[in-house]
Amino acid sequence: MGFFSLKGDITWSNLFTRAAIIIGTVAVIIWAIPSERRSYLRIDEGKPWRYSDLTAPFDFPIYKSDKTIKKERDSLMRQYEPYYSYNTEEEGRQVRRFVSDFSDGIPGLSDDYISIIANRLRRAYRRGIMNSDDYDRLKADTSQMVRVVNGKNAVSVKVTELCSAKEAYEQLFVDELLEQHRQVLQKCNLNDYIIPNLVYDKERSDASLNDIVNSIPLASGVVQRGQKIIGRGDIVDENAARVLESFRAETERRSHSTTQIGLTLIGETIYVALFIICFTIYLSLFRRDYFEKPRSIAMLYSLIIIFALLTSLLIRNTIGHVYILPYAIVAIITRVFMDSRTAFITHFTMILICACMLQSPFEFIVVQSVAGLTAIYSLRELQYRSQLFKTAVVVTLVSMAMNAAFDLIHISTLAEFDMSTYNYMIINGMLLLFAYPLLYVAEKTFGFISDITLIELSNTNNTLLRRMSEEAPGTFQHSIQVGNLAAAIANKIGASSQLVRTGALYHDIGKMVSPIYFTENQSGVNPHAALSYIDSAQVIISHVTEGLKMAEKNNLPTVIKDFISTHHGLGKTKYFYVKYKNENPDTPVDDLLFTYPGPNPFTREQAILMMADTVEAASRSLPDYTEKSIRDLVNRLVDGQLADGHFRECPITFRDIAYAKTVMIDKLKMIYHTRVSYPKESK
Structure with missing residues (x-):
């Protein structure tokens, strides 16, 4: 299944949506590309040529300088x-x-x-x-x-x-x-x-x-197509400067030709469209979960468009060198909210598109690609603010090293080494520090959540968690234990441990409305004794809906609210459901009265939380904590959830579930291990 499906599972609506995304993105980028890109080619007479070797793409005359023409005219x-x-x-x-x-x-x-x-x-x-x-x-x-x-x-x-x-x-x-x-x-x-x-x-x-x-010739010679104009590191003397100025003037003249404008526009459209199509196909084939989420699509394509616009703005207005722009921010933001492979593909696509606006794109592509890879490698997990500072430093050093490699390849003596480009790279590194506030902007704009935000939310001194520890202490301890179990499973199968731990802390906040109705908060008095089984089931089920209300009131992120709504899925309050059926064998049962509102888990982290929550709660009711009893409990509960179809809508595998069972058995054995009896001192 992908962008082009042989099975016909892609609807016309999806195809139209994807085509609209591609066409819209290409149109904006083509509009942004400057009609002439000569401003990036800076000619500093008396200094080394800082760009790559320049070869004439067409025949052009070597125009005389204004001073020479004036002298001849006089x-x-x-x-x-x-x-x-x-x-x-x-x-x-x-x-x-x-x-x-x-x-x-x-x-x-x-x-x-x-x-x-x-x-x-x-x-x-x-x-x-x-x-x-x-x-x-x-x-x-x-x-x-x-x-x-x-x-x-x-x-x-x-x-x-x-x-x-x-x-x-x-x-x-x-x-x-x-x-x-x-x-x-x-x-x-x-x-x-x-x-x-x-x-x-x-x-x-x-x-x-x-x-x-008119008798004064404006040119003093001709540069033929394929002829080398200047090499990297060569000193731009008066003659070389005149040839470069002639090349720039001829490029500008050709860019104003109607035929040339049409051909250039067609070429740029094909160039940009191919990269955007390939990027879209990648998302369809390998990251379909991202492609089906509007927020993911909006962020990825917006990053590409924004940096294309910034590059165009810089070139049009000659504000500075393009190396000032912190292109690695694209890799950082995508890596923090998604995955490494998508981060690199997005960054590389953006770099290749921006490169078509430049006169010397090869070195730009290499330097910025290495910078993006470095940013991705240094941010496997963003848990501390200092990581972004370290990333900015490392990216800057690696970019400077790569650019220095190009310089050393093309110069003959160290005296020809040009330091001006490195000043731009230092500024680039400083601008990379703005990735931290930009992550917050991306979170609020596109509805993502970073590990830093998750760490802040998991602070037990937060108002909501502190209140739960005071009003429902049993539920609070249960949530912490579930978080520990779930995080261990996530680490084992490669899921987000920080996300599932934070989700576990908030999944039962709805119990604060009526904490006494939940076993872990009771101290000898059971208020369910005065209620019917249906009413008791409704009270238990209400902790999901009440939890969602509290999450909304406290502005919790959507991803945390999803843990609240899915940790029971579309399961039933089996204790009261079975009790009701046993006592009313001849009465039809309305299953909806005993069923949680759901939905079922649709991510691996949500499935992990469902398993850990059910097992941790049930483990407290075991009469004895032997290895066999714990193993039987875990297998019975998880297999039951699997049989009930709770995991059909999430990308968790049987292998992941087997690992989850093993982790929970080992952890419960350590939690409920037998302690040594301390002997009494004989008198």
């Missing part, structure tokens, strides 16, 4: 010649306007000066007049050339051969014929007739500039 810009259009009409227009304005002559000067000034204006216009701002800017470089466009011809001219409107005006008064009449001519506002006839041609200039810029 060099080519010296050859740049802005275009200026020569306005042939401006000369005639302004000269005619001048002649017209001074047709009556210039006061104080002869009429010949009109033609002289007009001639000087023509000379300035034919030289070329530019906007003063442009001229001043271009003249700063005496070698600067401009291209003057006159009709279909374009001629390169030095800026120094041209003039600005201001300079053309000044040139008028440098003339030997006009210089002596400067004061008179200044009153004529001759600058009004000097207008730039060289106009900046933006379209031609921009086209020329673009040609120059």
Whole structure:
């Protein structure tokens, strides 16, 4: 029986549920995976390359640095010649306007000066007049050339051969014929007739500039697919940094391609889906009891999704190195609440999924897998808070050792050893200490219970247990004895001894409501003598329902309440049932009046408690405590429970039951062993 059943025992509803879990988990993880994962690839020029050997997965150009491109551009810009259009009409227009304005002559000067000034204006216009701002800017470089466009011809001219409107005006008064009449001519506002006839041609200039810029090659070489870019431990020099930056830029460019995005999405979906499907099949085949419990499924898949989201968040926002994240917490939490194999499978699945977001996943997978295994090995049973501290220290040391192994393999001298990664691992170890409060959160969120909580609950100074020791001391002692018996059986067959011991302490708390009605609390007076057999049976049965009410009121975990409801299963109060039948042979018996509400045990620990509870209570009524009488009692009671079908719904085996019998016989023999009679001193 498993995820795909040949016997047809998997219903369509179960298949739909499992498919929905897989699809939902895959969808969330794919949504979380960043579209570009370049932020994890950190390039520190002058330092050793801390990642694994990097090989080009595709051909890509080696892009020049911005500094190099700027230098080449500045060099080519010296050859740049802005275009200026020569306005042939401006000369005639302004000269005619001048002649017209001074047709009556210039006061104080002869009429010949009109033609002289007009001639000087023509000379300035034919030289070329530019906007003063442009001229001043271009003249700063005496070698600067401009291209003057006159009709279909374009001629390169030095800026120094041209003039600005201001300079053309000044040139008028440098003339030997006009210089002596400067004061008179200044009153004529001759600058009004000097207008730039060289106009900046933006379209031609921009086209020329673009040609120059585009002529600069952005790449200085090509890295071919399969070519080694850099090896682990190699110093990232200027050239290597340029190649790595080019690889990162090309990766980013390709990631924005629609085709590339589609192919990447398909690949990531297949990758994640395969791991989630395999994980689900594992649970169906080998941990079906987990798969059938919503709380188990919720916790396992939530852990995988949460750490995938955290990894994505770290990479997207470049908060730090991924080794900061305490991935081993997944192994710790799963191991505490479940088993070692499931803890490793869950941790390994999560690591492989997170690895697809990284540029160098191999070392990450190895280091984190070893960290998870170490955490699982060091937490076989979590009974003390100090164990988590030791686990954090050991996991950190092992992770650092594994990473150091990779470093030593790839470096040539110790001087190349990079310590930065180990700082992240130390932070990781510190964050592992948060596993303790997270265990409490997981308990409350998913309804699990840890050994630490069980130890706290088994403290006899707890309000409920202290009250039972005062109000029902016989029941309290009985519960302790049952706990000892059950724990010994659990240790023998590999069940949870701490769980069954704690469950035994609380299984009879309902007897505190009417303690006197139970034999172990009576002192010579039996109140059942005044009751009918049916009423007595109902009082005895009520200790189960009353116990559940008290457990609910005191917020006991569900797993402890299950011990209360299952320790008698669907059995009968046989003493009163048989008495009633014997005294009323002709009267039909309603079995439900003498039957416990159940259910029957559905875990091995609950089955152990049922056996230990029945045997311990019955052993007190033995007339003599011989090995034969104890053996017969244990075999008769356990075989009776087996025949009544109390263990059909729990995964306990005949081998486990045989071991349980042996343990109980040995323990009862030691409890009720014959003591030596002390002689009296003769006088």
